[in-house]
Amino acid sequence: MNEDIRQMIDNAKEAALKADRHSFEKLESDGTTTIVNRVPKRVVVDKAEIDPSNVTVAKDAELAAMLVAQLIEIRAQKRLLDDKDSAIKTVLQDIIGELEYLSIEDGGAPLVSMKHESSVRLNTAMVRETLSIDEHPECYSQVTSRPLRLMG
Numbered sequence: 001m002n003e004d005i006r007q008m009i010d011n012a013k014e015a016a017l018k019a020d021r022h023s024f025e026k027l028e029s030d031g032t033t034t035i036v037n038r039v040p041k042r043v044v045v046d047k048a049e050i051d052p053s054n055v056t057v058a059k060d061a062e063l064a065a066m067l068v069a070q071l072i073e074i075r076a077q078k079r080l081l082d083d084k085d086s087a088i089k090t091v092l093q094d095i096i097g098e099l100e101y102l103s104i105e106d107g108g109a110p111l112v113s114m115k116h117e118s119s120v121r122l123n124t125a126m127v128r129e130t131l132s133i134d135e136h137p138e139c140y141s142q143v144t145s146r147p148l149r150l151m152g
Contacts, residue, residue: 012069
C-alpha cells in the first residue's frame with residue numbers, strides 16, 4: 001500500500017483516538033463545572049478470523065483511504081458530540097425540574113420544552129423469553145444487514 005495512503009488512515013485513527021479521549025467541562029445546574037472524562041470505544045477484530053478469499057482490493061486505493069479516514073474522524077466527532085448533548089440535556093433537565101418549559105427571564109418566551117410524555121414500548125426481552133424462536137418461528141423474521149464497521 002502506498003505510504004501516503006497508509007499515513008492518511010493512521011492520521012485519521014490518531015485524531016479519532018484523541019477525540020475519543022477528549023475530556024470536556026460539564027456545566028452543572030448550580031453553576032459549577034465538572035470534568036467529564038470520556039472512555040474510548042473501539043471494536044477490535046482478530047485478523048486471523050478474516051477469510052482472505054472474502055477481501056476485495058479497492059480499485060482506487062486513494063479514494064477508499066480518504067473515505068475511510070473521513071469516516072473515522074466523523075464517527076469520533078459524533079461520539080464526542082453525543083456525549084456533550086447528553087450532558088447538556090441532563091443539566092437542563094435539572095434546571096427545569098418538574099415543570100415543562102424553561103425561560104431565561106420572567107415572562108419571557110420559553111426556549112426549551114421538556115414535556116412529560118408517556119409511551120408504551122414492547123419488552124422484547126420478555127417476548128423472546130415467553131415466545132421462543134424454536135416454539136414460535138412465525139413471530140420472528142430473518143433480516144439481513146450490512147453494517148459498516150471500521151476495523152482496528
